[in-house]
Amino acid sequence: MSSTATNQLVETLASYEDVAVEYYDGDRHPTCRDLRELSQRFLVAHIRAGFSNNGSLIEVGPGRSILAPEAAAAGVLSRVVLIDSSPSMLSYSTPWITGGAHAVAASADATDLPSGTVSLIVSSLGDPYNCSEFWQEVARLITPDGSCLFTTPSFEWSASFRPRDNREVAEFLRADGARLFMPSRVYQAEEQIAMIEAAGLMVEERQGLNTKMLNREPAPKLRCIDSTCPVVSAYVVRLPR
Numbered sequence: 001m002s003s004t005a006t007n008q009l010v011e012t013l014a015s016y017e018d019v020a021v022e023y024y025d026g027d028r029h030p031t032c033r034d035l036r037e038l039s040q041r042f043l044v045a046h047i048r049a050g051f052s053n054n055g056s057l058i059e060v061g062p063g064r065s066i067l068a069p070e071a072a073a074a075g076v077l078s079r080v081v082l083i084d085s086s087p088s089m090l091s092y093s094t095p096w097i098t099g100g101a102h103a104v105a106a107s108a109d110a111t112d113l114p115s116g117t118v119s120l121i122v123s124s125l126g127d128p129y130n131c132s133e134f135w136q137e138v139a140r141l142i143t144p145d146g147s148c149l150f151t152t153p154s155f156e157w158s159a160s161f162r163p164r165d166n167r168e169v170a171e172f173l174r175a176d177g178a179r180l181f182m183p184s185r186v187y188q189a190e191e192q193i194a195m196i197e198a199a200g201l202m203v204e205e206r207q208g209l210n211t212k213m214l215n216r217e218p219a220p221k222l223r224c225i226d227s228t229c230p231v232v233s234a235y236v237v238r239l240p241r
């Protein structure tokens, strides 16, 4: 993409503050609902293993946190830090914050938390901030035996309808008719892994989740690829041992 095109794009990008009020309205936004359900399925299966180490437990861009209910059930909610750049999205986690989780309004790539203190980083649908700076921040924060669980819409799915010259945005049609363009950096597996490795991290596990795994008819926008093709890609990331 040319720098002029990039600049034009950046000028038109919306913020999660612009969509927060209806983001979790599953009838209006069934694609968000289904992607989250698949992401949550992967994360919940992996989160508890991260509680055994002693460090902080972070969820980046939580909106309605997936980590906090699991931590509360395990009696470790006070170790949880929820970091979101959108105060309105973060407010979906108010019950957990009231219950003892810590909340920080900050950007994923500049958390200001101390280095080497985080044993688990959770990021559900982290495509808005999926850039080198974020992965460098992950590498700075995690303990030697810590892990980062990261999910994103899959490249296979998003590339099937995003225009080739405008791959880094996702369209969000708001209830008032506004067509908003959200930052969404989705890469092919090889590119994603290369970005993670360039930050000094390694991918321990990668999974693809498809619409066959949903307990309902998938959202219309998820039906544009074969039901066995992944619509969510999930990664377990660590420091090399």
Ligand SMILES: C[S@@+](CC[C@H](N)C(=O)[O-])C[C@H]1O[C@@H](n2cnc3c(N)ncnc32)[C@H](O)[C@@H]1O
Pocket: 016, 017, 036, 039, 060, 061, 062, 063, 064, 083, 084, 085, 086, 089, 090, 106, 107, 108, 109, 123, 124, 125, 126, 128, 129
């Ligand atoms: C696609 S939503 C996913 C929300 C939630 N994790 C879920 O699965 O339901 C992305 C979230 O990341 C947050 N976000 C976007 N850019 C961010 C950034 N640069 N730093 C921190 N949070 C960010 C948004 O406010 C929003 O809560």
